[in-house]
Amino acid sequence: MRCMQKENAPRVEDYSGRVPEHKAVENLADLPDDVKEASHLAGIEPSEKGRSGSFFQIDQSVICARSSQDGVEVMSIEHALNKHSWMKDYYWKAVDADKDEYTRSLKTGPVKGYFLRTHPGVETIHPLQSCLFMERDGIAQKVHNIIIAEEGSHLHIITGCAVHARVRGGIHVGISEFYIKKNASVTFTMVHNWGEDLHVRPRSVAHVEEGGTFISNYICMKPVKSLQMYPTTRLLGRGARASYSSIVLGRNDSVIDIGSRVLLEAPETSAESVARAVARDRSRIFARGHLVGHVPGIKAHLECRGLILSPEAVIHAVPELEARRENLEMSHEAAVGKIAEKEILYLMSRGLSEDEATSAIIRGFLKVDIEGLPPKLAAEVRKLTEMEMSI
């Protein structure tokens, strides 16, 4: 039960279809309407209003990368590797390139993906946005992203993944390496809107130094063929903090295996992981969490709640706490079940119909207070979940 059955694991080389080049655009507003619309549903603002910078990649072409704020860098990873000689200290330094066949598939060959960085003491005025878009059917999209928040800086990112309606099959492999320096913070909100026949394998590791904070929010409401990821954060400096929130809706035949892992390696570090999973149709959701306490005095809490809305759906919650020292505070709560009838009846006794009551309960269930989002972004995220739930 460690992962999804091996024999179902997709192979990157099966998606070696020719990848076409896409032309760069001056503004995201110049993108075709269908691309704009699909990316908008993944939280991307094509008008670029309320964003301090944008990165947009279609298939394997970076078509836009720019920042509108001093001290904030937005560029392709290729560009960054050429520009900054010190990139070798970051590239493949958090994620192990030999971890599995997916990381190995990115070891060689042309590198695509984004590079985002805030200079020391700089705070993004508006969030940066980055979109990884798949337009061609049957290809492998491979990206390697590096995110650096220099000392005392604060970086907000919203990243959306989306596919064109014509895409039937394909695989997306994404390496993301986060470096959060002393007293810096990164708020990373990721919306996944993949297609029904897509395999998705993100591999991400964050390093957080003294007093730093990493907030990672994840939303996946659309069907996907298979999605497997176990993003990991290493809290390396005193007082560092990590917070993971995820909202996942399993639909149709989706197989979703997600978790978050935090290694608390320094004194006074703390971690929180909150997951909400709703399984419909014949979907299977594995909701994992793994918190590892390496030093005394750390605090960590794991929470997973699952709602089963179909007799053919499965939710498998796997919360793990690993304490390696005495005198630490680690806890978890997990609850999986169907909607309680007494809650439905209670709402009906206040005047809602059975259907209205059911959707009110599901909406409420998914209403996780997502930390660290600017109010406007929080409202957008809320709108996205509401929109998906109403379908």
Add this chain to the structure above:
Amino acid sequence: MVKEILKIENLQLDIDGRGIFKGLNLTVKEGERLVLFGPNGAGKSSLIYAILGFPEYRIKSGRIIFKGKDIAAMTVNERVGLGLGASFQLPPPIRGIKLNEMLKICDNSITSKKIKSMSRGMKMEEFLDRDVNLGFSGGESKRSELLQLLAQQPELALFDEPDSGVDVENVGLVGDTINSFLKSRTGIVITHQGYILQFIKATRGCVLYNGEIICYGDPVKILHAIKKKGYAGCAACKKRMHQE
């Protein structure tokens, strides 16, 4: 002539294969404030659930007539739409639905100004932004229930033990609120201990015992009798008071 708002005839319930009530009869007239006494386990709450139409409380025989209609085939929300409403003894917590939103569900045209003043009156202002019933104390959820009923404005309000778990300081508030709320409508108040009768001017009392209503009469006199001799003594009472 005062109209009957609720008429229960020869009611027997089936709760998961278990029979309850031996043909219960109860009539409530418009404007009445009826107090329903009864020992623990007598089926007082079951009666409320049956009137509301909770599916688990299946009608095996008999009828429930509300405002002249047999409501047996109606869903809970249809009955509520017709003018029924209840405050529950142990309402379930619902994550992600705040008390504030519940009040809007109860009355979809309610203004935030009204929510504010109503909740201040019930000393529930600071709970508006909390998930309904989640971590509420017994007394807090009673006040929250009452607040929701005030917003809902049912013609016939059913109160299930509105005073149990409420601290001494707030019993008066709960009692007075129910009393003034019922001035212009009909209500059935379930009480086990009868403490709340100090505040509610009930027009009639009755006792549910051993599956039937065994006594009707002056609620204060009934309460005294129960306190003196217990429910068993009440059942053995020779001079059973009868309706009208």
